[in-house]
Amino acid sequence: MMKFKLLAGAAAFAVLAGTAVAQESIKIGVNEPLTGPFAASGTYVTNGARIAADEINAKGGVLGKKLELVIEDNKSNPTEAAAVTEKLVTRDKVPVIMGAWGSSLTLASMPKLMEYQVPMLVETSSSGKITTSGNPYIFRISPPSSVEAAAFKPMVPKMTIKKVDFLVINNDWGRGAAEDFGKMLKGENIQVGLVETMDQSAQDMSAQLAKIKASDADTLMVTTAVEQLTLVLKQAAALGMKKQIITTGGSQNPDQLIAQAGSAANGTIHLATFAPWQPDSTPNPQAAKYFIGEWKKRGFDFPGVTESFRGYDGIRTIAAAIEKAGKPEPEAIRAAFWNVDVKGLNGDIKFQKQGPSGKESGQSVPNVYLIKIDDGKVVVPTM
Amino acid sequence: MRRFVPVIVVALLATVPLWLGDPYILNAFITTGIFTIAAMSLNLLLGYTGQLSLGHVAFFGIGAYVSALTALGFDVELFDGFHVVHEPWPVIYGFILAIVIAGLCGYLVGKLSFRVRGAYFVIVTISFAEVVRLVALNWVELTQGPLALTNIPPVTLGLPGIGYANLYGKTGNYYLVLGVGVIAYVVIKHLVQSRIGRAMIALKENESLALSVGINVTRYLVLAAIVSAAIAGAAGSLYAHYLRIIDPDIFLFLYTVTMVIMVITGGKGTLAGPVVGGALFGAIPVIVRSFAAPEVQWILYGAFMIAIIFVLPQGIVPAIERWFAPRPSKKQLVASQSSVSAE
């Protein structure tokens, strides 16, 4: 309770302090939802970003200067997200931005990036349109559903799946997942049955689940944020559903599921993009351990790490690009993004070209892990 | 002197891009301007007929979607094998269609919801906005649903044969919003000062009396709803082509609340009210952002809303008018006062 007050205070102080030390530091804009429906996730990502900035500054900063995060709240609202981008670029003169969590928030910021020619690292949004609409200022480290589906493909034959129903959150993320995974599964000769949606604020999914329970599919794939996922698992268990449940999306957190859904989480399988339960088996164990240690030291909830690591990776990628650019200027940073090779917490961050030629956006392809919850514990099945 | 106040205000506003070097503030001016136009349209219903619509954002959003879809084109299968294909049209047609279709929706909603009054009317209008939002969210083939309509072209001005000018820049958009705002103001002014406007006010003051002297209440209410919805649709169109992406979030309840706050704090039933309220509630988020933590910004916003209603329940403009009313010699002060607050 106090913790959050302190945090809020710290954020206010950081904004005030920002103007005073402008000359000696390199600014990075952070455009995240800190209030409104996505506040929890935006706060996680922002905290991850803070850890990265502090770590880099403790080691002497970038180009001999300290990094300074200019954090602004986009209020989970696209109009505000665009205004925040405008403010960060024109008021705070940041040469690069990280943001903006939700796809609509990122999409609303994109015309501003074109207008001011400032690059943005996209850490969470999953909509395919972000990298395919011909905005050369976009560099994304989170996987769109098509990338995730492709990573899942080789694991499919090793599992027993005959027919799949989908239950997805009714936004770009959920609908994208149902479409991309459906396409991939059909290619593997697996039938696709129902595709049911749930409103992003819905708390009762028993109607959809009752319908799915009565279908002849053996597997249910669910895509939504962890809070709604908890409810889906609880309500599926209450209905006595016996299907294999696989979740996609990577920001769901098995720890939180175990804590909140209890035995309802047993037997469920999850596609995750960061596996902090076994830091040694992540692509970059040293960084993973440091990040997890620091996260705990600051008193944040452990379940937040599967969301916040993207903020951490995002800032480290931006720092690497600034280092490569040799100067904190937007055009140089944009060009340098194409040459970064950062050991991220879930694999190497390198950007590939996507979208119409001549104005491609960058997309990095992260690792995807398959994990299972057995008896209230997270296991990484060997395949 | 009083009738020159709007002219002075517009003249002052017209100079803003010339001396304001800060694009962030200019952006705030433009978005505030768009919502102020929507608030002016709401004022026509709320202020002059006394009906509180909390679903006004529906017309705003319909205007935005109609305009964007006209400019982008679509291909929809209505029923088996029957496709409706629309090729992209110039933005100006989108703007006009937004006004027409939003007005049409205003007619239908007006016909339906003016069967009830008071709290019922409020909830019916909220329901209407929710249904429209859910259609925008789920009719993916047409609206792209949550995948959002992106790459919406900016407004193009010009005539065939003479040439077009794209309004990518802020200054162009600023003058466009100001121009539409002035037109909306003039339309509303003429409407409320006509016989129709007097009938509306009469039925707001006393509906049964208005009925008894032969005013066709529903007809005037529906007329107000049409004009109001059409102007809101125009504002929505401006929004779509300025922000250049729209998704079902455009139907956020908060946007309706923003419009209502602007009208009530400025002074409902006054022509200047929504402009003054718009300026105030456009400025507050920008000001509190500079010093308060995110949640605290909202708490201050809400608290300010309550405080201003407690202190000035009739709104700012009527309060200023009352203050200066008994002293006609000081009318010039009214002018400077309201032009200051309108900025």
Added chain:
Amino acid sequence: MSEFLQHIANTLILGGTYALLGIGLTLIFGIMRVVNFTHGELYTFGAYFVFLISSVLGLNFLLALPVAIIAGLVLGALIELLLLRPMRGADIDTTMLVMIGAMIVMQNSEQLVWGGVAKSVSTPFPETPLVIGPVSVSYLRVFVLVMALLLIAATYVLINRTKLGKAMRATFQDRDTAALMGVNVRAIYTATFAIGSSLAAAAGALLGPAYVISPHMGDIASLKAFAIVILGGLGNITGAAIGGFILALAEELGAGYVSSGYRDAMGFLIIIAVLLIKPTGLFARAERIG
């Protein structure tokens, strides 16, 4: 067939909670003519109260419900005294805006205090469901349904069998005459708002553990409550209770047999349909104009 039976069981479970959400709002709506936008926030308040008592303080889960009800009464009375009493006589829209302001303040205060991350409450009920033939429900939800029905019955008795209830009904029918007959209308308003608020807090306290608790849980609850109240007719307790079950049925069948995307549209479509057929709500007495 078994799917249909499951939908009916879900309807009963969900309808009970909707009914509970609706009656608090309809009381305030009917008697005070206030569209209470803080209803959803009082619901959230009740849910966080349970979290505070059972998860933070570690006290008994069953103790949390009565405490949350009392806390809802107190908070409701405070809101009425501080915000609504000074506004008496003001327009419906001005009052409504004050309530929206209060909603914004309350929601963000909740986030400031508890953070945006959702909380969950563990309950003493078994996690394995209760299975009857083809139908399966969780014990917790059955408990919630029973408690909801008890609270609705208690409210019904309060309104129809007590002196306070009589005064409330008199105020509902004709405020001025009631005042003339010696009813302390101001006190009735405070009592009404407090009772309505405590019902919202009770709904939150019951549903918080069944769902997850977050600062935004009240948004959707408010919208559903509005729909239920329109269905049942302003100020009609029985109507609101039945309206809750009708809404749940429409949502269940809509999601089960039509399209889950439009599940949340069902309530609003019903409102529009009701308006076309009977503008004053399905179970309403005549509504005065204005």
